[in-house]
Amino acid sequence: MxxxxxxxxxxxxxxxxxxxxxxxxxxxxxxxxxxxxxxxxxxxxxxxxxxxxxxxxxxxxxxxxxxxxxxxxxxxxxxxxxxxxxxxxxxxxxxxxxxxxxxxxxxxxxxxxxxxxxxxxxxxxxxxxxxxAHFITYQGIVMNLDKKTVAIDGEEIAFTKTEFELLHLLLDERGRVFSRQELIDRVWPKDVLVLDRTVDVNITRLRKKIGRFAKCIVTRLGFGYYFDA
Incomplete structure (x- = not known):
């Protein structure tokens, strides 16, 4: 079980x-x-x-x-x-x-x-x-992992590849705190130089796109980010 x-x-x-x-x-x-x-x-x-x-x-x-x-x-x-x-x-x-x-x-x-x-x-x-295995959902958020689309309360919202992968990771492991470095390692290509500030900017954009669920992406000061379900 x-x-x-x-x-x-x-x-x-x-x-x-x-x-x-x-x-x-x-x-x-x-x-x-x-x-x-x-x-x-x-x-x-x-x-x-x-x-x-x-x-x-x-x-x-x-x-x-x-x-x-x-x-x-x-x-x-x-x-x-x-x-x-x-x-x-x-x-x-x-x-x-x-x-x-x-x-x-x-x-x-x-x-x-x-x-x-x-x-x-x-x-x-x-x-x-x-x-x-092909969908991740949380209340009004529906991620189609095959089509790489995200719908918020029934409305499809355009996401960049980075934003999509960030949301995918945070939703898939809800409640786990990810450091900025962990997010960089798991979301961005290995051959790209990414600063901590880049992570913060993408998290801010992600929050704006998910509307009423923005508060679910929580900043844990000194540690990183997590999706609070």
Whole structure:
């Protein structure tokens, strides 16, 4: 299992949330919970590897949330397992028609949930492996590594080769601080003389081009730069 795979569990039963969170974390997953579809929408759902989603909740239903997620290119590829007391044939068909990867009826055994979670994550990782290798995304930033394009909130922005490679590196290793020399070594050609000031100028240009995400490129005084996700 890939380390620190992220799972979001959405259910209005607090006790069930705590039980699932504890057992999934015991299996090595990183788990976040939400008690409603509305609360889940405040999170960066695209950053999760799997969504465990209750169907019948107060307010927006799990089916309605799933429909919104599958209609959004940023979240369409997040696999969904429905957890629900509704186990009629029509409900099951509805769930799968919405793009669900599995459907587990309550009451269920925790062992069954863990087995199905592993199966879905393994299957979707295999199916998406090639595609994931060609795109890097973070919220509204989408980098197409084949076409060398960058879209910010759906709008394609022109990047120089250096700006593209800088963003690629910072996004690909989010949270890691890179010194100016490390950036020079990994982004610029070996036969080009690059000064620290050149790095700073390109970082400034990069921040301007990524708009509302500019604040994510953080300066760590005395150390360098990193992308704060």
């Amino acid at each position: 890939k380390q620190n795979q992220k799972i979001l569990v959405v259910d209005d039963e607090q006790d069930l949330l705590e039980i699932l969170k504890f057992n999934l974390e015991t299996e090595g997953y990183e788990v976040q919970t939400a008690t409603s579809a509305e609360e889940a929408q405040t999170l960066d759902i695209a950053s999760f590897d799997l969504l465990l989603l209750d169907v019948m909740m107060g307010g927006m239903s799990g089916f309605a949330l799933a429909r919104l997620l599958k209609d959004d290119p940023q979240t369409a590829r997040v696999p969904i397992i429905f957890l629900t007391a509704r186990d009629t044939e029509n409900d099951t068909v509805t769930g799968f028609n919405l793009g669900a990867d599995d459907y587990i009826s309550k009451p269920f055994s925790l062992r069954e949930v863990m087995v199905r979670v592993r199966a879905v994550l393994r299957r979707t990782a295999t199916e998406n492996g090639e595609e994931e």
